[in-house]
Amino acid sequence: MPQPLFGLKHLFGIAGLSRDQIESLVNMGDEFIDINSRSVKKAPTLRGRTVINLFFENSTRTRTSFEIAGKRLSADVINISASTSATKKGETLLDTAQTLAAMQPHVLIIRHSVAGTCEFLADYLDNTALINAGDGAHEHPTQILTDLLTLKHNIGSIEGKTMTIVGDISHSRVARSHLIAANILGYKVRLVAPKTLLPSHVRNYGCEVFHDFDAALEGTDILYMLRVQTERLTDNCCFPSTREYHEAYGLNMQRLKAAGDHCMVMHPGPMNRGVEIATNVADSMKSLILEQVEHGVAVRMAALTALCGGATEE
């Protein structure tokens, strides 16, 4: 098996990573940006490596991003979209994962609606590196590494900066991973949401919590908008209507201006235009949303390289 780089056996989450490991992954991603902008987008780094994308939840950008990342580094990439039944997800999950692992891939990239899926599977899969591509409301590490690379390009060091995350924090793995990363890297997080969309003890992360979006704008360097899942509306009574949500928590041009000229806008996608973000904001000069997507490929190239691109011991 190839020797992992940066002391990384798996990538379960931002939790458990050191500042050095995070910075190494981001910096390596930075170096891969170049390959993506060449006319011949191919490097031999992962030749002979097999990578399986195992997605139990719908995803376009993350799955495609991992696929392109693997292919541009010459790995053999296989995509599997497994459907989950409502109840006995687990048996299918473990059996599917063990079956795929028996085919000896180097890396399994997994997205699943159950928090802790990678931690759970790692106990059963010995020789396969696992990357968490999103597990329930738990973590989404490659999204955060992507965001950090984008911010490195646009605002330089993130230390001491303030990121204001707005929306459904309760169900957001992106928000949790950022809250952890903020404590490791020294940036500040403000959360903006009604109480219905906040987990119970979220202040323990050391973040500031606002229910009034306008009150959180001043001093914000990055406005990070989360996707609102409209099914939360009816199923969980989390908010009464998208109309009222947009009014209270949507990012419009007026709020963007109030935040100040230096403030940048991010969104992990996919966006609901007119709900959490107004179209003219999403398409404005302040929006880093497409750059996030571009950098996502580079960072995932780094993650794959770290886990299976090292020297091989035979």
Added chain:
Amino acid sequence: MTDVLITNGRVIDPANHIDEVCDVWVEDGKIAGVGKFEGEATHTIDATGLIVCPGLMDMHVHLREPGEEWKEDIESGSRAAVAGGITSICTMPNTEPCMDHAGIVMQVIARAKEVGLCNLHPIGAVSRKLEGRELSEMRELSRAGAVAFSDDGQPIWHAGVMRKALEYSSSFDFLIIQHAEEKQLTQGGAINEGWISTQLGVAGMPVEGEDCMIARDIMLTRLTKAHYHVAHISSKGAVEQVRAAQAEGLNVTTEAAPHHFALTEDEVLNFNADAKMSPPLRTESDRLAVIEGLRDGTISIIATDHAPHHEDDKRCGLSCAAFGIVGLETMLPIALDLERAGILSMSDLIAKMSCNPAKLLRLPEGTLSIGSAADICIFDANKQWVLDRAQLFSKGHNTPWHGRTMTGQVQYTLKHGRVVFEKGEIL
């Protein structure tokens, strides 16, 4: 010539206020004497250095027969019980079909007698099909052998039905046991709601789910003057409410499970599905409140909520895994920690696992009184052993204590004067 003689043990019989080193002897399956024995015996057990007490009682057990025998059946559950020093178990009605019909109650009792290892007392369903809508035939179930009534696993959620259940049951002096959980607050939850559920991104079950159901039920108990028993109490607020209700003179009792006074929600930090149960492991302050409730007598009973599951139902990630852990074989060593910590005397501790539940359920067991059935537990309070889930007699291997050192081990279990368990072996 007596049948069985147990010599020189520390005999603890809380019902008779006995705690002294002496002998216990048995004739015709009954306790024939406690004191200094003179004469000869067919079978002698040297209990020097050991504790001799009434066979333990666990009033909150799920055996899965009929219906889910791959998880546990009456035989494997009985074996697990006696291996844990338990000679009487009360089994919850959520079998398949459930115990809402006298025929099932009689079938379960008959099967336990056939196995012959321990006394089995079914708890009948409060409502038909455990649906919480129509009352089951409680008098009929009682005549068939049900010793109390519960829809355990499900709360009796409908306040009107709960009122009627309390009124009806108390008309005949029956006990209602409530799994206190307001499901509208806990729906989708897998673990305690708090900092750990926040970090894991796993939906939580707030203590208010337990507390507000108990608040409602205590009001209904006041209204109906019934006898209400809270199963597996786990939160600080719940303990305080029960304490206040008792002080007011209401007939409210409760039990605690070993995991709720021994463990906290920290157990699930690594997504450990073997530490998932309902109610969930709570915070340290809840755990300490349960211990205080045990100390001051608010909680008069220790019961395990033994809930065996097949590994397939646990091996699927924390939020998908089934609720429940096994407990019969670990109740005594875990409970002994309370004595070692100076919270309860050995006699008070044993009372919570023998005569207290027996008295609550009006069963003749849980004592070494002369003439009572010779159900006896003999244990070494200091013996250390490492729990290996593969060695459990229960079919369920779902325990958070796997690999941990236990202090205290059952050496002999006697049922009606017959040794049914001796040093690791079922006889």
